[in-house]
Amino acid sequence: RKAGGAPPLKVEAMPAVWPFEKRHQEAEGRGQPEGVRVCSYNLLVDQFCDTEWPRKNLYGHCDPRWLAIDYRMALIGRELDGYGAGVLCLQEVEGRVYEELLQPLLEGMGMESWYAPKGDKATWGSCVCWSAGLFRCSGRTLVKYGDREEWARTPELQRVVERDPNLAEALLQGQQIGQVVTLEHAGTGRVVVAANTHLFGNPDAPHARVAQMYMLLARVESVRDTFRAGVRDNELGPACIVCGDLNSCPGSGTDTLAVGGRIAASHPEWSEGASFRNLASRSEREADFFSKLSQEEVAETRRAFAHLAG
Numbered sequence: 001r002k003a004g005g006a007p008p009l010k011v012e013a014m015p016a017v018w019p020f021e022k023r024h025q026e027a028e029g030r031g032q033p034e035g036v037r038v039c040s041y042n043l044l045v046d047q048f049c050d051t052e053w054p055r056k057n058l059y060g061h062c063d064p065r066w067l068a069i070d071y072r073m074a075l076i077g078r079e080l081d082g083y084g085a086g087v088l089c090l091q092e093v094e095g096r097v098y099e100e101l102l103q104p105l106l107e108g109m110g111m112e113s114w115y116a117p118k119g120d121k122a123t124w125g126s127c128v129c130w131s132a133g134l135f136r137c138s139g140r141t142l143v144k145y146g147d148r149e150e151w152a153r154t155p156e157l158q159r160v161v162e163r164d165p166n167l168a169e170a171l172l173q174g175q176q177i178g179q180v181v182t183l184e185h186a187g188t189g190r191v192v193v194a195a196n197t198h199l200f201g202n203p204d205a206p207h208a209r210v211a212q213m214y215m216l217l218a219r220v221e222s223v224r225d226t227f228r229a230g231v232r233d234n235e236l237g238p239a240c241i242v243c244g245d246l247n248s249c250p251g252s253g254t255d256t257l258a259v260g261g262r263i264a265a266s267h268p269e270w271s272e273g274a275s276f277r278n279l280a281s282r283s284e285r286e287a288d289f290f291s292k293l294s295q296e297e298v299a300e301t302r303r304a305f306a307h308l309a310g
Helices: 019-028 052-057 069-083 095-108 148-152 155-163 165-174 206-228 253-260 268-275 282-309
Strands: 038-042 087-094 111-117 124-131 135-144 177-185 191-198 239-245
Touching: 019 069, 038 069, 038 191, 038 239, 069 095, 087 095, 087 111, 087 191, 087 239, 095 111, 095 124, 111 135, 111 177, 124 135, 124 177, 124 191, 135 206, 148 155, 155 165, 155 206, 165 206, 165 268, 177 206, 191 206, 206 239, 206 253, 206 268, 253 268
Parallel strands: 038 087, 191 239
Antiparallel strands: 087 124, 111 124, 135 177, 177 191
16 A cells, blocks of 8 residues: 555455446336336447456455456446346447457347457457337448548548647557448337447547547538438437447537537637647557556546445
């Protein structure tokens, strides 16, 4: 224990009643029978959990057995199943985990899914899922935030990127993606446009997250408008759902854009992004990322387990 710091915690095997089971009970009484429940969940990719650096610096209080992906996925599957979601958006999904563990779990839950890696050579990405009994998927769109052709789809964003090479570097480095699916409700025929994303996590790049959200919303609106044209006056138009790990807080530029539909050119996050550095290698980027988040993550994890301990 460091002077003035939180007492050391040791995570043991959890009791018979898991915290998520209490959340299941709370979820049962919420929502309307004719509604659709939506769930978004970051699985925590294995390289950020069960490798040497995070085991030592982030999760040293946790027995390595509880960090193993097989153990975690069994619990995650139980948790996700209990929410009864009609639309499920997942982030930090490893390709091998999806194929070997997650996809069979989802099929057992009666869900169809679409997994997409975040880059051509990436081993992990995102996954959007929907209840096969509730929806039929009629379209999929992959949004590559680091693709210059994607920037060109929205001329106003392209002008911003062209004026800010720093922003362009941030968008190219991350290789983040957005997924947009068109779902037709089996009962009503109403179209639901659902989007899933995981925005750039570098704390020094808030401007990149704003730009990524802008691209995603533009795609959602484009797909929505395709179906809106055929809606009669007495019919409900397409519904839109945007989910994901935004790596942003309430009041941030990303939040402002997502909630209000616009962001001022004078918003401070455009200039805050000037501190972003383009690091050449993956090891440099990971070391820089972990050095910024480790203290915050450790403190947050300790607070969470202290709360669970009562």
